[in-house]
Amino acid sequence: MSAVKIADNVYWVGVKDRDLRVFDIIMPTRYGTTYNAYLVKGEKVALIDTVKKGFTEEYLANIEEITPLSAIDYLVVNHTEPDHSGSIIELLKRAPNIQIVCALAAKIFVQNVLNSDNNLTGLKDNAFIELGGKTLTIKLTPYMHWPDTMMEYLAEDKVLFSGDGFAAHYAGDAIYGDELPGEIDLDHEVHYYFDTIMRPFTSHIRKNLVKLEELDIKMVAPSHGPLFRNQANRYINMYKDCSVDKAEGKNQVAIFYASSYGNTKIIAERISTNLNRAGFLTPVNDITACDKMKARELIEESKAVIIGTPTFNGDAVKPVWDFVNLFSTVDAKGKKAATFGSYGWSGEGTKLVSDRLAGMKIKVMPEPFRAKLVPSEKELSEVDRFSGEIANFINEG
Ligand SMILES: Cc1cc2nc3c(=O)[nH]c(=O)nc-3n(C[C@H](O)[C@H](O)[C@H](O)COP(=O)(O)O)c2cc1C
Ligand SMILES: [Fe+2]
Ligand SMILES: [Fe+2]
Numbered sequence: 001m002s003a004v005k006i007a008d009n010v011y012w013v014g015v016k017d018r019d020l021r022v023f024d025i026i027m028p029t030r031y032g033t034t035y036n037a038y039l040v041k042g043e044k045v046a047l048i049d050t051v052k053k054g055f056t057e058e059y060l061a062n063i064e065e066i067t068p069l070s071a072i073d074y075l076v077v078n079h080t081e082p083d084h085s086g087s088i089i090e091l092l093k094r095a096p097n098i099q100i101v102c103a104l105a106a107k108i109f110v111q112n113v114l115n116s117d118n119n120l121t122g123l124k125d126n127a128f129i130e131l132g133g134k135t136l137t138i139k140l141t142p143y144m145h146w147p148d149t150m151m152e153y154l155a156e157d158k159v160l161f162s163g164d165g166f167a168a169h170y171a172g173d174a175i176y177g178d179e180l181p182g183e184i185d186l187d188h189e190v191h192y193y194f195d196t197i198m199r200p201f202t203s204h205i206r207k208n209l210v211k212l213e214e215l216d217i218k219m220v221a222p223s224h225g226p227l228f229r230n231q232a233n234r235y236i237n238m239y240k241d242c243s244v245d246k247a248e249g250k251n252q253v254a255i256f257y258a259s260s261y262g263n264t265k266i267i268a269e270r271i272s273t274n275l276n277r278a279g280f281l282t283p284v285n286d287i288t289a290c291d292k293m294k295a296r297e298l299i300e301e302s303k304a305v306i307i308g309t310p311t312f313n314g315d316a317v318k319p320v321w322d323f324v325n326l327f328s329t330v331d332a333k334g335k336k337a338a339t340f341g342s343y344g345w346s347g348e349g350t351k352l353v354s355d356r357l358a359g360m361k362i363k364v365m366p367e368p369f370r371a372k373l374v375p376s377e378k379e380l381s382e383v384d385r386f387s388g389e390i391a392n393f394i395n396e397g
Contacts, residue, residue, distance in 0.1 A: 007157035009041040032171035043132025053086035069095040077102040078163035080109040106148030143204035158218035168225035177226035202243040257308030263342030274387030304336035311349035338365035
């Protein structure tokens, strides 16, 4: 597809990857995706982002419909993931005088992509790129979704170049969201992108969105999928709704367990009763019966998550590992956790889960609680002591 004018002297020069069916290993993409790039022409010329390797020739041809490569002054790198940085090297080969501008935090990333530091400027928040008649204002948006991420606001045309923010994977013929065929649920696609790519960074997103509030945005131009003109703020508002702090004001400790013969379950219920008496909401869930989406919500809503596993074959059981893996799909860093479980003779499962959680930057109680086979009265009174320690651990901030 050729270059498309999106505002006065502003062009889409991206490419469409219609056949892509899985993005970044983790994300099935029914409608392919686009790698959007933009050209902004003032007296000077800025190119915003490149495209994935393999699409370089089509991308360069799109640019050349508008301007010779030698006329480009700046390449603005919104973030260095290879779907957007994959053509930088070839671009610089053909136009070696281009100055690369990126977030200050992205400098090292760009250097690691190019394995050189030629013509590279790192920018601070609210820096300007003056093109003469067109001005790009930099908004650093770290962790949307890499640490190096930034957006630009083009004041003259009220366009926000938002990088992966507000993106969706869709590569049809339409360029704008309001031109999509009726069967495409764009709200769903933008939400799906948020849920898969952005959700682990919601606390950063909350802060970044505040920076956009002062801008009068008429068009959002993301790095994947449709551009938004008539619904420019719709998806900014969706991101706001999706990134609220669900744990705020909720004194909740979620308890999750798996249990083959009910031994670990007895401990789960005792901890729940105790923490409930201590003033916490304590939903208890059998991991094997809990929907993954609900489990992720419960992790986000809770100050702490207490996880019970029996030991099978010197390990925690698979459904517990699957549950623990959900922690990296939500913004769980800094939450608290503890583990418990029944075992027969070696009992490694609980400690292995604790260690994995600690590796994911969860604050974990140092010692798991374990009971041998059917918890005895003595062991249940130890559960009461353990519950008190959990309450103190949570309350100590
Ligand atoms: C297939 C299987 C493998 C097991 N492997 C271990 C083990 O390696 N170490 C251990 O301490 N207990 C082992 N056990 C014993 C369980 O941990 C013990 O029965 C425990 O009480 C089960 O708790 P639950 O009823 O909550 O599932 C194993 C049990 C089963 C069924
Ligand atoms: Fe990305
Ligand atoms: Fe991307």
